[in-house]
Amino acid sequence: MRTAYLDCFSGVSGDMLLGALLDAGVPETYLREIFSGLLPDGYQLTVIRKTVQGLTATQVLINDLKHHPHPHRHLQDIHDLLHRSAVPAPVRDRSLAVFTRLAEAEAAVHGSTVEAVHFHEVGAVDAILDIVGTVAGCAYLNISQLDCSPLPMPHGWVHCSHGDIPLPSPAVCRLLEGVPVYGIDLDQELVTPTGAALVRELTRNFGPMPSMRLQHTGYGAGTLHRHDDRPNLLRLFIGEPQESAEAREVEVIETHIDDWNPELWPHVSERLLAAGALDVCLIPMHMKKGRPGFLLRVIGESALRPALTTVLFNETTTIGLRWHSEQRLTLPRLPIVVTTPWGDVAAKQITTPFGTVITPEYEACRAIADAHGIALRTVYAAVQQQTPACGTKA
Numbered sequence: 001m002r003t004a005y006l007d008c009f010s011g012v013s014g015d016m017l018l019g020a021l022l023d024a025g026v027p028e029t030y031l032r033e034i035f036s037g038l039l040p041d042g043y044q045l046t047v048i049r050k051t052v053q054g055l056t057a058t059q060v061l062i063n064d065l066k067h068h069p070h071p072h073r074h075l076q077d078i079h080d081l082l083h084r085s086a087v088p089a090p091v092r093d094r095s096l097a098v099f100t101r102l103a104e105a106e107a108a109v110h111g112s113t114v115e116a117v118h119f120h121e122v123g124a125v126d127a128i129l130d131i132v133g134t135v136a137g138c139a140y141l142n143i144s145q146l147d148c149s150p151l152p153m154p155h156g157w158v159h160c161s162h163g164d165i166p167l168p169s170p171a172v173c174r175l176l177e178g179v180p181v182y183g184i185d186l187d188q189e190l191v192t193p194t195g196a197a198l199v200r201e202l203t204r205n206f207g208p209m210p211s212m213r214l215q216h217t218g219y220g221a222g223t224l225h226r227h228d229d230r231p232n233l234l235r236l237f238i239g240e241p242q243e244s245a246e247a248r249e250v251e252v253i254e255t256h257i258d259d260w261n262p263e264l265w266p267h268v269s270e271r272l273l274a275a276g277a278l279d280v281c282l283i284p285m286h287m288k289k290g291r292p293g294f295l296l297r298v299i300g301e302s303a304l305r306p307a308l309t310t311v312l313f314n315e316t317t318t319i320g321l322r323w324h325s326e327q328r329l330t331l332p333r334l335p336i337v338v339t340t341p342w343g344d345v346a347a348k349q350i351t352t353p354f355g356t357v358i359t360p361e362y363e364a365c366r367a368i369a370d371a372h373g374i375a376l377r378t379v380y381a382a383v384q385q386q387t388p389a390c391g392t393k394a
Contacts (some may be wrong), residue, residue, distance in 0.1 A: 001144035002343045005209045007235035008149050011190025012199055014130025015060050020236035021028050021137030022047060024059035028033040029202025034136045035129055037086030042066040043125050050221055053231035057219035060133075062126035071119040075103040078128070087132060094135045094201065104176040126195050133199055141238060146209050148203040150180035151196075156187030172196045181205050186228060208249055212239030250278060251302045251327055253309065256285070257317040258293030268315045275311050276304040338386040340379065347383050358386055 006012065006020075022028060028047050035045065046061040078099045082092045103114045110117070119127075126242045138146065167189055168176075175196040184190070217238040226232050262282065269280045279299040287293040296316065301309050302325065309321055338358065339346045348362040350357050354358040360383040369376040 003145040010329040012195035013192040014194035016234035019058040019220030020218040028139040057221040060219040064125040073215040152184040154186040209241040214239040253298040308382040
């Protein structure tokens with residue numbers, strides 16, 4: 001199985017997703033086979049290689065040869081079309097889930113019901129094939145985990161069957177609720193409803209690229225020419241997932257306090273660690289007017305910030321906090337158990353650039369020292385003398 005990451009520096013659309021998947025290794029013959037099982041005829045599929053701002057990418061063009069203008073379809077029409085097709089069941093069901101998301105968003109925007117919603121542009125042949133082709137392409141490449149970057153939100157207007165509507169389109173705004181986005185000074189549509197629905201259904205996380213051993217990079221070209229002359233491309237990274245139990249990006253939360261009893265610190269630190277903090281520390285310092293105080297620092301994942309700040313406000317006298325994001329690099333480590341003359345002791349096996357080392361766990365060593373009436377440093381020395389082969393995974 002593979003992991004993949006969508007780098008949406010110029011937004012995302014259905015045709016860009018499809019082009020990126022083809023560029024990353026999905027054969028055109030496979031795509032045509034999937035499409036023929038869905039719509040045997042009535043459209044023209046063109047796959048071309050083009051260069052955009054010096055970058056070679058794949059562009060997919062689909063023309064409806066039967067309908068002009070294209071018919072408006074209901075969700076039930078899409079359901080019937082997919083269930084009559086020869087498309088593999090997993091691809092069919094996931095594709096239908098994408099259309100259901102679209103129907104729910106459109107119904108919410110227009111004050112209608114899912115059953116009554118008309119698919120306009122999204123009901124066209126090209127949008128249907130973009131959605132089914134993208135789902136099928138992910139399945140072909142064995143992508144088990146798909147992550148996505150934050151998405152750009154331009155301004156301006158776009159013309160659709162309802163007339164001119166503001167960008168980002170209302171359906172896109174609805175689909176991207178809860179997703180990290182950022183504003184961009186451009187009056188063109190970068191995230192289409194089809195693209196938004198696909199990433200919401202297929203993506204696990206939105207944020208930085210996950211840890212992977214990179215195998216392929218694909219570029220999908222859109223039809224839009226950006227007014228700022230930046231490349232209208234979608235970049236897809238595909239690789240072998242690398243296990244990483246630790247966050248590569250963390251948040252550092254800090255506060256200065258000078259009216260607080262430091263005897264409470266052991267309790268506060270335990271509460272912070274129980275709330276998910278990766279590390280905590282309390283640093284003595286001199287504050288304004290020469291008063292002694294403390295710098296309290298907490299390191300944790302950004303998703304845990306609300307829980308960590310709640311502990312700080314409840315358990316200390318701080319009336320304000322600040323935080324910022326930092327990158328970190330950690331060495332791989334594994335909890336193990338090593339054998340000593342006094343019994344088994346928990347330790348960590350750490351992989352460094354120069355080899356593997358074993359580090360004792362303080363609490364486990366202290367328990368051994370107390371139980372046997374020996375010096376703590378003696379237990380430490382016994383653990384550190386073990387070789388990695390002597391330990392077993394905890």
